[in-house]
Amino acid sequence: MQFQFKGKRVVVAGGSRGIGRSIALGFAQAGALVSICARGEDSLRQTEAEIARHGQKVHAAVCDLSDGAAVRGYVAAAADALGGIDVLVNNASGFGRTDDEEGWAASISVDLMATVRASQTAMPHLLASKGSIVHISSISGLAPSVRTPPYGAVKAALIQYTLTQAAALASKGVRVNCVAPGSIEFPGGVWDQARQHNPTLYKGILSSIPSGRMGGPEEVANVVMFLASDAASWVTGQTIAVDGGQMLS
Numbered sequence: 001m002q003f004q005f006k007g008k009r010v011v012v013a014g015g016s017r018g019i020g021r022s023i024a025l026g027f028a029q030a031g032a033l034v035s036i037c038a039r040g041e042d043s044l045r046q047t048e049a050e051i052a053r054h055g056q057k058v059h060a061a062v063c064d065l066s067d068g069a070a071v072r073g074y075v076a077a078a079a080d081a082l083g084g085i086d087v088l089v090n091n092a093s094g095f096g097r098t099d100d101e102e103g104w105a106a107s108i109s110v111d112l113m114a115t116v117r118a119s120q121t122a123m124p125h126l127l128a129s130k131g132s133i134v135h136i137s138s139i140s141g142l143a144p145s146v147r148t149p150p151y152g153a154v155k156a157a158l159i160q161y162t163l164t165q166a167a168a169l170a171s172k173g174v175r176v177n178c179v180a181p182g183s184i185e186f187p188g189g190v191w192d193q194a195r196q197h198n199p200t201l202y203k204g205i206l207s208s209i210p211s212g213r214m215g216g217p218e219e220v221a222n223v224v225m226f227l228a229s230d231a232a233s234w235v236t237g238q239t240i241a242v243d244g245g246q247m248l249s
Helices: 018-027 043-051 068-082 102-131 149-170 190-197 200-207 216-227
Strands: 009-013 031-038 058-064 087-090 132-136 173-179 239-242
Touching: 009 018, 009 068, 009 102, 018 031, 018 043, 018 087, 018 216, 031 068, 043 058, 043 087, 058 068, 068 102, 087 102, 087 216, 102 149, 132 149, 132 216, 149 173, 173 216, 190 200, 190 216, 216 239
Parallel strands: 009 031, 009 087, 031 058, 087 132, 132 173, 173 239
Antiparallel strands: none
């Protein structure tokens, strides 16, 4: 399916690498004006240049998504730069893996609170455009997450937040959905690193995927774009697993 987002204004919070990068590039290829943010400037500028090559307006800003004021400032600046917001994609993750104060703080401040803050700041623009929000959760939020308790818990919270937002905003013309990726591999990502440094874990996860392979970030981006498109105009409050059947095993 070829998606059309010509002239639409898309904000991707956490958009410089992996899934976020593929989402931002997918929207740009479909004609959207795109804003991205990330903590690391090098990857941010590389992705900014890639988006610009598609000939669409791009806004990019360094932003620590664990900082509430920074999140609000970034979304406000993105709306100013693009002339409003039609689509908000919340993709950031603090990757809190350890069951301790640090792990929980990282997950709550980035995965959960950055999503809440970005949504709140973007809301006046989304109400004006009757736009769409897509949160990026994880299949870790749909099942026990023994290896990464904080990560699984906050991703489950995002799924519940999706339901609540969707119910509150449906009558106002704003749709809210969620994507729950399975194991996605890309250069420098978690599973690329595991393949190199923890092959036992990598092979164990790979063997649990019925499709026989890790997913690619563009496969997640395709579902995000569908949910934000007019093709999904009667879809809200849903969480779609993009996992090659990983949840079935």
